[in-house]
Amino acid sequence: MRxxxxxxxxxxxxxxxxxxxxxxxxxxxxxxxxxxxxxxxVTLDNLGDQAPFAGIGNYAKVLGDVxxxxxxxxxxxxxxxxxxxxxxxxxxAALLLNRPFRGRALAxxxxxxxxxxxxxxxxxxxxxxxxxxxxxxxxxLVETGIIQHTIAWLSVEPLALFTVILFxxxxxxxxxxxxxxARLQAIPHELYEAADVDGAGARQKFLYITLxxxxxxxxxxxxxxxxxxxxxFDDIFLLTGGAAGTKVLPLLIYxxxxxxxxxxxxxxxxxxxxxxxxLSMATYVKKVINW
Amino acid sequence: MKKETVKTLPPQLIIWGGLxxxxxxxxxxxxxxxxxxxxxxxxxxxxxxxxxxxxFSLNAYYEVLFTHKFLRYFINSFSVSFMTVALNVPLxxxxxxxxxxxxxxxxxxxxxxVLLIYILPPVLLVIPLFAILSRSGLRDSLSGLILTYLAQxxxxxxxxxxxYFRALPPDIEEAGLMxxxxxxxxxxxxxxxLSMPVITSVALYTFMIAWNEFLFAYIFLDSPEKFTLSxxxxxxxxxxxxxxxxxxxxxxxxxxxxxxxxxxxxxxxVSGLITGGVKG
Numbered sequence: 001m002r003x004x005x006x007x008x009x010x011x012x013x014x015x016x017x018x019x020x021x022x023x024x025x026x027x028x029x030x031x032x033x034x035x036x037x038x039x040x041x042v043t044l045d046n047l048g049d050q051a052p053f054a055g056i057g058n059y060a061k062v063l064g065d066v067x068x069x070x071x072x073x074x075x076x077x078x079x080x081x082x083x084x085x086x087x088x089x090x091x092x093a094a095l096l097l098n099r100p101f102r103g104r105a106l107a108x109x110x111x112x113x114x115x116x117x118x119x120x121x122x123x124x125x126x127x128x129x130x131x132x133x134x135x136x137x138x139x140x141l142v143e144t145g146i147i148q149h150t151i152a153w154l155s156v157e158p159l160a161l162f163t164v165i166l167f168x169x170x171x172x173x174x175x176x177x178x179x180x181x182a183r184l185q186a187i188p189h190e191l192y193e194a195a196d197v198d199g200a201g202a203r204q205k206f207l208y209i210t211l212x213x214x215x216x217x218x219x220x221x222x223x224x225x226x227x228x229x230x231x232x233f234d235d236i237f238l239l240t241g242g243a244a245g246t247k248v249l250p251l252l253i254y255x256x257x258x259x260x261x262x263x264x265x266x267x268x269x270x271x272x273x274x275x276x277x278x279l280s281m282a283t284y285v286k287k288v289i290n291w
Numbered sequence: 292m293k294k295e296t297v298k299t300l301p302p303q304l305i306i307w308g309g310l311x312x313x314x315x316x317x318x319x320x321x322x323x324x325x326x327x328x329x330x331x332x333x334x335x336x337x338x339x340x341x342x343x344x345x346x347f348s349l350n351a352y353y354e355v356l357f358t359h360k361f362l363r364y365f366i367n368s369f370s371v372s373f374m375t376v377a378l379n380v381p382l383x384x385x386x387x388x389x390x391x392x393x394x395x396x397x398x399x400x401x402x403x404x405v406l407l408i409y410i411l412p413p414v415l416l417v418i419p420l421f422a423i424l425s426r427s428g429l430r431d432s433l434s435g436l437i438l439t440y441l442a443q444x445x446x447x448x449x450x451x452x453x454x455y456f457r458a459l460p461p462d463i464e465e466a467g468l469m470x471x472x473x474x475x476x477x478x479x480x481x482x483x484x485l486s487m488p489v490i491t492s493v494a495l496y497t498f499m500i501a502w503n504e505f506l507f508a509y510i511f512l513d514s515p516e517k518f519t520l521s522x523x524x525x526x527x528x529x530x531x532x533x534x535x536x537x538x539x540x541x542x543x544x545x546x547x548x549x550x551x552x553x554x555x556x557x558x559x560x561v562s563g564l565i566t567g568g569v570k571g
Binding site for chain 2: 012013019027034037047096105108110113117120122124126129179202224227230233253258263270274
């Protein structure tokens with residue numbers, strides 16, 4: 001029996017080794033190396049050679065940097081509003097798709113388009129539609145009298161931040177929709193039948209049955225999407241390049257690392273971002289969800 | 292029941308109206324991308340914008356594919372995504388089998404730490420990887436990119452497949468072992484055939500993640516002959532940002548395969564999304 005278990009364990013290690021080597025080499029080692037970078041003065045010239053030790057110099061510089069604080073605020077505004085917006089749209093979409101009708105599967109498939117299409121294409125479509133001179137979006141809004149002049153949606157502060165939040169809601173609601181829909185379909189029918197007997201209206205049923213049943217999935221989705229949105233680089237980089245008050249932390253990290261080639265600073269900010277995420281996750285799980 | 296219908300709009304109207312609104316807001320940008328890519332210069336920049344073009348031109352596609360090397364980028368994107376899938380699936384099947392069926396020390400810790408990748412900022416990894424890949428000469432290469440995508444997708448694949456394997460009834464496998472099959476034979480003859488749906492969705496997701504990826508491709512690749520579509524499209528926009536017909540044609544070229552795969556395999560992809568929570 002013992003030899004059987006030992007053989008099983010050995011086989012397990014053999015089966016796992018290729019995956020583990022890749023994850024160790026391309027995720028864990030780089031993560032540790034990033035910690036090292038954050039304590040050194042690394043530029044493009046001494047990348048790979050011995051870079052001088054900087055102590056906590058990079059961290060001290062970051063924490064004293066006004067840009068960092070501004071960027072942190074922008075990140076929070078963008079992530080919290082973007083996530084809430086995508087949750088609201090996702091909830092509405094899920095409620096619409098919850099009852100059977102002809103073509104429901106197709107509709108659900110189409111609803112997922114913004115989520116599965118590549119970020120680069122989608123960002124450029126939006127830029128083209130929101131173009132201040134030729135954009136079809138601006139033209140429609142002016143013609144319908146919603147706005148008076150065409151607007152440079154992506155290059156005026158604070159409108160640019162609003163626009164990228166809108167993009168976030170449009171692109172990521174399908175993800176929330178799928179999970180909410182799955183949860184909705186698991187709510188027992190008896191609950192609604194009992195409410196009908198008691199003479200409850202549609203709004204009451206939604207408030208007292210549907211929402212409480214969705215509480216946990218909504219809370220979990222908020223956390224997951226918050227983490228991914230805080231980490232998000234592509235969307236804002238492609239839409240505004242971080243201009244007009246949209247420089248979130250991942251873009252600030254990019255600026256330090258690949259515009260000024262101050263890798264030590266970039267690494268330090270990315271470590272702070274990572275700790276901030278771990279911390280907010282722990283607080284959220286403890287205080288808000290009570291897991 | 293009666294009060295309700297008097298007070299509010301008929302529910303049918305709200306539902307169909309809502310669906311219509313959603314479909315327009317979702318599909319119009321895609322429609323606009325497609326018709327912009329085939330418009331002639333005059334209609335492209337007309338005021339008011341032309342909603343239903345009368346003229347049709349494939350000139351932008353020709354320019355993009357042949358003058359601006361998008362045929363090359365398409366092949367590169369395809370090779371990178373295909374190789375990522377080809378390496379990811381077998382490695383993940385073996386690893387996930389070990390994580391779900393075999394007992395060994397450190398299993399719990401390993402299963403959980405694999406999920407670290409879900410919260411790790413990609414922009415954090417891009418800095419050390421830039422240095423590491425530069426030193427090893429892999430940075431400006433498709434193999435470096437494949438390795439990176441493999442590391443990004445393996446944890447999710449291990450997680451999805453592991454969950455699926457755990458839900459399979461172990462009796463059949465035990466019967467196989469009793470009959471004298473080795474573990475490897477059991478995986479090949481029993482587990483694999485039972486797992487084709489989830490393997491399909493893992494393969495499709497890995498493909499789509501690699502195909503759509505922007506950040507790593509953008510930072511790592513320098514030589515135009517190695518560009519993937521996302522880097523190529525960004526590059527095109529940087530140099531010809533007023534040629535919206537070309538930018539939109541290139542966007543169509545990049546988007547179409549993903550949407551096609553998605554529509555054909557929707558069933559697998561939707562269930563996969565819910566079980567794996569694919570990052571995005």
